[in-house]
Amino acid sequence: MxxxxxxxxxxxxxxxxxxxxxxxxxxxxxxxxxxxxxxxxxxxxxxxxxxxxxxxxxxxxxxxxxxxxxxxxxxxxxxxxxxxxxxxxxxxxxxxxxxxxxxxxxxxxxxxxxxxxxxxxxxxxxxxxxxxxxxxxxxxxxxxxxxxxxxxxxxxxxxxxxxxxxxxxxxxxxxxxxxxxxxxxxxxxxxxxxxxxxxxxxxxxxxxxxxxxxxxxxxxxxxxxPSQTGSQIGLQPVMGLYSQLIAVKPAYPGETVGYSGTWRCPEPTRLGVIAIGYGDGYPRYARNGTPVLVNGRRVPLIGRVSMDMITVDLASQPDAKPGDPVTLWNDELPVEEIAQCADTIPYTLVCGITQRVQIIEREFEPATCES
Structure with missing residues (x-):
């Protein structure tokens, strides 16, 4: 969008x-x-x-x-x-x-x-x-x-x-x-x-x-x-959380990403910066490797989640560019999976969406992650 x-x-x-x-x-x-x-x-x-x-x-x-x-x-x-x-x-x-x-x-x-x-x-x-x-x-x-x-x-x-x-x-x-x-x-x-x-x-x-x-x-x-998603037991997820890439940039071996340098670049790669953070309700303690969908394909979270942004490794997506759609969770990327990656439960994620996240009512399109 x-x-x-x-x-x-x-x-x-x-x-x-x-x-x-x-x-x-x-x-x-x-x-x-x-x-x-x-x-x-x-x-x-x-x-x-x-x-x-x-x-x-x-x-x-x-x-x-x-x-x-x-x-x-x-x-x-x-x-x-x-x-x-x-x-x-x-x-x-x-x-x-x-x-x-x-x-x-x-x-x-x-x-x-x-x-x-x-x-x-x-x-x-x-x-x-x-x-x-x-x-x-x-x-x-x-x-x-x-x-x-x-x-x-x-x-x-x-x-x-x-x-x-x-x-x-x-x-x-x-x-x-x-x-x-x-x-x-x-x-x-x-x-x-x-x-x-x-x-x-x-x-x-x-x-x-x-x-x-x-x-x-x-x-x-x-x-x-905890061992099942809603979809696996016949439920249909109600909430999807979305954002977009706002920057794409190179990273080189030995460089660290984010606060406290919790992720170190092992080889030349492309970093994607996404406009979402714990100020929006995305989990502060999501681990490196937590999945994010960029253009409908999984990429790993790298570095520490900050208030307004997260960073992902775009090595698998050489054509990704600013403005491309991002999914944090929905029916294709279960909120239960994100909760596990953050050592929490999905209740805390959906209850934690903050006021600056705009809520839109619309039916999901099951064949795409975009909205």
């Missing part, structure tokens, strides 16, 4: 892929209601944009109250659950004003609810900590917490229950089955809808499929499993 008004670094979103990924959720969990997780600005894809695409799911989930309020102010009326719950009475009042459901996971929250004079206005999920050791009541405290919650006047409708899986991305780890069993044992004889499965639970653990599922990263076409 050679539009002179186009920012050097830009992301292209195939929002139609989100709908296709929802169909994968429905195929794996055909009897479950879907609470689509759109926290962290829709995993970097845009909170309102993703909410619009997912208008036909049963509910949304966000992490914090301000995210839910943003949805309401934007006109979204679907049920929305705040996974971290309310922190104080003032925030609870906002939940009531904006019609947000909440997760209840601590005794201080129960104290606040018991002091609330409102009647039948708050939808709640009671969270059980089955081994994540983050939020939630321990099984030994569940009955007491549940009884107190049932007596809170502000609570409306049946209380629902959830837990969160800690190791579901490892299909060989028996901890997931232990968590599921502990959740079921804790809630034995207790009526109410249940939710266990996150993306990894939906795709890898049939025992985790209950009344509700909570797909997150899979909605964006990213695999929750």
């Amino acid at each position: 050679n539009d002179p008004l186009m920012p050097a670094a830009y992301a292209v979103l195939n929002t139609d892929a989100v709908k296709r990924n929802v169909s994968v959720v429905r195929r794996h969990a055909p009897g479950a209601k879907i609470m689509a997780v759109i926290k962290a600005n829709g995993y970097g894809h845009g909170l309102q944009r993703i909410a619009e695409v997912l208008a036909d799911v049963d509910a949304f989930a966000v992490a914090r109250g301000d995210e839910g309020i943003r949805l309401r102010k934007a006109g979204f009326e679907q049920p929305a659950t705040v996974l971290e719950g309310f922190r104080n009475r003032d925030e609870l009042d906002l939940f009531l004003s904006y019609g947000l459901d909440t997760v209840v996971h601590s005794f201080p929250q129960l104290d606040i609810l018991e002091s609330c004079p409102e009647t039948g206005r708050l939808g709640v999920w009671l969270k059980v900590d089955t081994g994540m050791n983050r939020l939630g009541f321990r099984p030994a405290d569940f009955s007491h917490a549940h009884q107190r919650l049932r007596e809170c006047r502000v609570v409306k409708g049946p209380i629902r229950f959830m837990t969160h899986l800690a190791n579901a991305d490892d299909k060989t780890d028996v901890k997931t089955l232990r968590q599921i069993a502990l959740f079921n044992e804790t809630l034995a004889g207790c009526p109410g809808e249940r939710s266990i499965a996150n993306s990894a639970g939906i795709l890898g653990w049939k025992d985790a499929l209950t009344d509700w599922v909570r797909p997150g990263v899979m909605l964006y076409g990213i695999s929750p499993f």
Whole structure:
């Protein structure tokens, strides 16, 4: 793309892929209601944009109250659950004003609810900590917490229950089955809808499929499993990140490239400088050799990633020139692969796209890396 008004670094979103990924959720969990997780600005894809695409799911989930309020102010009326719950009475009042459901996971929250004079206005999920050791009541405290919650006047409708899986991305780890069993044992004889499965639970653990599922990263076409890409498990990537060459120059044996000279030129070669860096969200710790597509062909990253630029070895592309298109990740160069090269997870990459990267909505052309 050679539009002179186009920012050097830009992301292209195939929002139609989100709908296709929802169909994968429905195929794996055909009897479950879907609470689509759109926290962290829709995993970097845009909170309102993703909410619009997912208008036909049963509910949304966000992490914090301000995210839910943003949805309401934007006109979204679907049920929305705040996974971290309310922190104080003032925030609870906002939940009531904006019609947000909440997760209840601590005794201080129960104290606040018991002091609330409102009647039948708050939808709640009671969270059980089955081994994540983050939020939630321990099984030994569940009955007491549940009884107190049932007596809170502000609570409306049946209380629902959830837990969160800690190791579901490892299909060989028996901890997931232990968590599921502990959740079921804790809630034995207790009526109410249940939710266990996150993306990894939906795709890898049939025992985790209950009344509700909570797909997150899979909605964006990213695999929750470290050994697979989204495409390999039937998902379609939503985000592609692109830029262009801004300089091509020679390098000679013994010369180093970039800050701290982490790459030394072994033989005469051509260097390409690309307008992307950690200031745009490209991973600071991507290793030498991390693949980049220039004109649709792989070339290796060389030297340290800086704020605004990266450098690649163009020895295999003698005709490359400034202005040529560059792909940092998309359906042909999986974000999961880039994450591995940076010793991180793909979640951090898509969530880390910064404000100076322009977002464009468009369907990907599957036969080319250009946009």
